[in-house]
Amino acid sequence: MHELVKCNGIKEGKNGLGIVVCEGSVAGVFTQNKFKSPSVVVTEEHIKNGFIEGIIANSGNANAFTGKQGYKDAKRMCQLLAEKLKTNTESIAVASTGVIGIQLDMEWIESRFEKVYAGLGNKEENALAFAKSIMTTDRFPKFAKYKEDFKIAGVCKGAGMIHPNMATMLAFIFTDAKFEAGELKEMLRTAVKYSFNAISVDGDTSTNDMVLLVAKGECEVSRDRFLNGLKDVCLNLAKQIARDGEGATKLIKVTIVNAKSEEEAFKGARTVVSSNLVKTAVFGNDPNWGRIIASLGYSGIDVNEELDLKLLGYRDGHKIEEVELVKNGVGLGNEGIARRVMEKSNEIEFIINLKLGNGNGYAYGCDLTYDYVRINSEYTT
Incomplete structure (x- = not known):
């Protein structure tokens, strides 16, 4: 990221x-929640001209x-x-993340702005400072990059209020490739479909979710090659969000073939990975596959x-x-194994073969732990 932009944060x-x-x-690409943060509304307005x-x-x-x-306040930040x-x-x-329903402390923002701006740079420490500045309940900053004869780099935050149809997450992705805004939007929607919209932590879709893709236009690259790189970066970031789910101890992947x-x-994979019964079973190292079957059965798919x-x-x-x-x-009685x-794993994958056609898909999530309840019961205190 730091190689493509100047950034900083506190x-x-x-x-x-x-x-x-x-x-x-x-x-x-923005949240589907009908109560959109003014930061989302303002940014949607500002990027209509295809340039920032x-x-x-x-x-x-x-x-x-x-x-x-x-x-x-969102306009003032801009x-x-x-x-x-x-x-x-x-x-x-402009982007915001945190507690809902409280007015921004603009005095705090304006009093820190000069310091942050003065520290802008393109070193790794600048990127880390920015990544930390947007974290809330995240346990670690999240970066991903892709490099051939062109570069793509991204940073994101998110650990809770994560669910398909944009999951509270913010993601900012940058590239030196040359594409017009319309092309970028089409490719970003495709990449989001196979990444950020294929993860779930807790079934909640935030008011502030946002993914922005910015292209500096410094080098020519084919659409197919760029889309492959973009998918790679987005999926990498999405998996980090799922792995960092609030209180999580295990990453869960559900694959349906x-x-x-x-x-x-x-659709079926997202339903299974979102099931609280499946998530708690994984936390308890309980191979209760009946919960997987049950959730698949109400997913609405054949x-x-x-x-x-x-x-x-x-x-x-x-x-x-x-x-x-x-x-x-037929159950094979291998629950003990x-x-x-x-018990030995920090990532669990369930592969379901439906034997109905050629459709394959996946979804990522995490287990549901005691700490998730603690973190979210104490969020505003």
Whole structure:
């Protein structure tokens, strides 16, 4: 990221402020929640011309459900950066994340702005400072990059309020490739479909979700090659969000093969990975495959009682063991083996073969732990 833009940020307690200077074509994908943060509304308005020169973001306060004042504050944040860059306010994107329903502390933001702006740079430490500035309940900053004869780099935050149809997450992706805004939007939507919209932590879709893609236009690259790289970066970031789910101890992947269609495979996988019963079973190392079958059954897709189901255990990305649980619709009695595999793993994959067609899909999530309840019961205190 730091190789493509100038950035910086600060984090003081729960409050953070970050800035990115990134002139180029832009596309965005935003939350489907009907209560959109003014930051989302303003950014959607500002990127309609397909070009931005900077991003300003704050954490600790979502600036959501804050009415006309919230809109004015989002515009003011853009104005702060626009004045420094000697450009118009409409060339700046704004993002917020944090507690809903509280007005922004603009005095805090304005009093820190000069310090953050003065520290802008293109070193690794600048990128880390920006990544930390947008974190809320995240346990670690999240980066991903792709490099051939062109570059793509991204940063994101997110650990809770994560669910398909944009998951509270913010993601900012930058490239030196040359594409117009319309092309970027089409490719970003495709990449989001196979990444950020294929993860779930807790079934909640935030008011502030946003993914922005900015292209500096410095090198020519084919659409197919760029899309492959963009998918790679987005999926990498999405998996980091799922792995960092609030209180999570295990990453969960659900893969469905041979469904009636790709759409049904993704829909079924998202349903299973979102099931609280499946998530708690994984936390307890309980290979209760009946919960997987039950959630698949209410997913709304076509199913086959003669399906196959197996469990794969991984530790730090390395496969430990594979265990068949169901074959041709019959349980194989391998729960004891499966439990031992789960106990040794920090990533669990369930592969379901529906034997109905050629549709394949996947979804990522995490287990549901005691800490999730603690973190979210104490969020505003």
